Amino acid sequence: MTEQELEDWxxxxxxxxxxxxxxxQWSEHNPDNTTTLTWASYKHRVYAFIEGLLTELxxxxxLEKFIHADTSVxxxxxxxxx
Numbered sequence: 001m002t003e004q005e006l007e008d009w010x011x012x013x014x015x016x017x018x019x020x021x022x023x024x025q026w027s028e029h030n031p032d033n034t035t036t037l038t039w040a041s042y043k044h045r046v047y048a049f050i051e052g053l054l055t056e057l058x059x060x061x062x063l064e065k066f067i068h069a070d071t072s073v074x075x076x077x078x079x080x081x082x
Contacts (some may be wrong), residue, residue, distance in 0.1 A: 029045050030037050047054075 026037075027033075029042055
C-alpha cells in the first residue's frame, strides 16, 4: 500500500463517518423527517430533560438575590434607625 493509497483511505473513512453520524443525528433530532428543524424543536429534544432543573436553579438564584437584597435593606434600616 502506498502512502497516497493510505491517505485516500483515511479520507474516505473519515468522510464516511461524518456522513453517517450526521444522518444519524439528523434522524434523531428530526423524527418527522421535515426539511428543516426549528430551534424550539431541537432545544426541546436536546435540553428538555434538564429544563426543569434549569428552571429550579434559576429560581434558586433569583431567590438568593432577593434574599440578599432584603438582608441588605434590613441592615441599612437597622443602621439608620440606630
